[in-house]
Amino acid sequence: MTAIPLKRPVTTETPRGTAPTRGRIEIRDFGLRYETAAGATDAVSSVSLTVEPGEFVSIIGPSGCGKSTMLNALAGFLKPTSGTVAVDGKPIDGPGADRGMIFQQYSLFPWKTVRENVEFGLKMKGIDRAERARQARTLLGLAGLSQFENQYPDALSGGMKQRVGIVRALATGPRILLLDEPFGALDAQTRLIMQQILTNMWQRLKISVLFVTHDIDEAIFLSDRVYVMTARPGAIKAEVAVPLPRPREPALIMSSEFLALRRGLMSLIREESLKAMGGEINDDAMKGLAANFEGQDIASAL
């Protein structure tokens, strides 16, 4: 693994009070093999990583390198074939209220209103009706969704649905939020707004976040640290600290510090993406992509 020894993240953001002490993720020598009728697939091999309490960490890597597999193991939906996955020193043995998970597809109950969706987990915890409504309204307010509390999911845009999904995952007070490409289906502008809303909620609630994305800019903009994975079977190729001050404004992505991080991550990820594509991409194919045919018929140009 390439360790890029940058300083610890600079956090000059709005006061977060005392540092959180819970919500530490520790993955050690994690491996996961899928056994199917068609044979076995080693999805992830020997990954070790940590997320400190209150830290925002992203994972980027080529398609199929096992990012979702790892998040699903952390959520408690999959068991490691080797190694350990623990939260605050306790091995994970199934899903739990200490971890919230958000997927790219919106997973709201269509027959419940926005507020009822958010209240669902609180109801499961046995919290009484008035308190449920109070907590749901507070969180909906933080996400700018107060005026939509009585709407049904069908009436909402993709960005709003995902905001409700985040609020719902946060409602039960998890120490950890796991997000698997949550903004992948959103347009660029909505995505930027969602990134700011997520950062805002993360800072206020002092939770630890592990965020999977394909988008390098998104990973840098949001994170304290970024792990880069190799092609399948996924392992950690590099760990990159993001020492950019907070709060981060959209204009930050034009700064030289941001662009330097982006260049570094792009070259790491490109190498692995080419490996992941295996024989599909060779030098000739890459030349072809860059060729200027100047309006010629492609067959004769080649």
Ligand SMILES: Nc1ncnc2c1ncn2[C@@H]1O[C@H](COP(=O)(O)OP(=O)(O)OP(=O)(O)O)[C@@H](O)[C@H]1O
């Ligand atoms: N249920 C399953 N059964 C068998 N193989 C699986 C299963 N789920 C995932 N895989 C395989 O495991 C590997 C890792 O998959 P995973 O979805 O974790 O990768 P990923 O990095 O999240 O991919 P992407 O970025 O494309 O979403 C892939 O080769 C995938 O085909």
